[in-house]
Amino acid sequence: MTQxxxxxxxxxxxxxxxxxxxxxxxxIARKRRAITMEEMASRMFVTRKTLGRLENGDPGVxxxxxxxxxxxxxxxxxxxxxALPEQDKIGLYREQxxxxxxxxxxxxxxxxxx
Amino acid sequence: MTQxxxxxxxxxxxxxxxxxxxxxxxxIARKRRAITMEEMASRMFVTRKTLGRLENGDPGVxxxxxxxxxxxxxxxxxxxxxALPEQDKIGLYREQxxxxxxxxxxxxxxxxxx
DNA sequence: ATCTAAGGGGTAATATATGACTCAAAAGAA
DNA sequence: TTCTTTTGAGTCATATATTACCCCTTAGAT
Numbered sequence: 001m002t003q004x005x006x007x008x009x010x011x012x013x014x015x016x017x018x019x020x021x022x023x024x025x026x027x028i029a030r031k032r033r034a035i036t037m038e039e040m041a042s043r044m045f046v047t048r049k050t051l052g053r054l055e056n057g058d059p060g061v062x063x064x065x066x067x068x069x070x071x072x073x074x075x076x077x078x079x080x081x082x083a084l085p086e087q088d089k090i091g092l093y094r095e096q097x098x099x100x101x102x103x104x105x106x107x108x109x110x111x112x113x114x
Numbered sequence: 115m116t117q118x119x120x121x122x123x124x125x126x127x128x129x130x131x132x133x134x135x136x137x138x139x140x141x142i143a144r145k146r147r148a149i150t151m152e153e154m155a156s157r158m159f160v161t162r163k164t165l166g167r168l169e170n171g172d173p174g175v176x177x178x179x180x181x182x183x184x185x186x187x188x189x190x191x192x193x194x195x196x197a198l199p200e201q202d203k204i205g206l207y208r209e210q211x212x213x214x215x216x217x218x219x220x221x222x223x224x225x226x227x228x
Numbered sequence: 229a230t231c232t233a234a235g236g237g238g239t240a241a242t243a244t245a246t247g248a249c250t251c252a253a254a255a256g257a258a
Numbered sequence: 259t260t261c262t263t264t265t266g267a268g269t270c271a272t273a274t275a276t277t278a279c280c281c282c283t284t285a286g287a288t
Contacts, residue, residue, distance in 0.1 A: 032208050062121075062174050066177055071129050076129065079132050082136055084139060
């Protein structure tokens with residue numbers, strides 16, 4: 001039996017919780033702006049039901065739907081901060097670990113004029 | 115003709131760009147950690163191809179895949195900041211606008227003991 | 229109290245995502 | 259250079275997302 005969509009059965013509970021929180025935050029933001037699901041869904045070019053899945057924390061909704069929701073709410077800029085390389089402390093640390101112990105001057109072909 | 119998946123054809127270019135950036139940031143973070151796509155995909159319980167779609171900015175990948183990637187990279191906490199109600203300036207402003215002009219003391223039935 | 233609209237949830241049809249497999253190009257190490 | 263690994267990409271089968279349509283409960287306004 002070829003198993004499909006392993007991820008749905010294996011999503012760590014914390015990841016599920018994060019997605020659920022995102023959904024409820026989006027719902028709160030929508031209500032604060034006094035927008036109905038119908039109205040917001042149409043601005044997102046999706047159906048009310050799909051927006052509902054997002055707001056209810058369904059992990060299966062696409063990044064398109066998610067991003068579009070933030071877009072309609074005017075919150076899309078926050079997404080740009082995610083996984084920013086210059087703020088990735090773990091990454092920067094690991095990168096240093098990968099640096100060579102010593103550096104040796106490399107012979108550069110000097111006909112590469114620049 | 116019933117049009118399906120309108121969102122794919124209607125995603126604002128900026129939203130597409132944001133998703134593409136997220137993907138490339140994830141790719142950078144992975145490389146910094148010296149993890150191959152194969153290795154990372156297996157930790158996410160998806161195939162290398164699906165991870166590739168995420169890293170290449172495919173707007174169709176699910177929140178599950180996206181969140182799982184951040185999870186594996188140890189960056190999932192950043193997601194918790196998205197659309198946080200207490201930091202939603204637009205929302206807080208609009209909420210104030212919705213407040214009633216005046217307040218009138220309401221007759222509270224006092225047999226609601228609490 | 230009454231009424232209207234908002235939203236939760238079901239179904240069937242269809243588009244798309246995802247997995248499994250494969251080939252090939254490109255990157256990197258020795 | 260040569261060899262190995264990584265990764266990009268195509269195909270097919272299947273699971274799932276999304277739509278369009280439906281009904282129904284309930285919250286909120288009057």
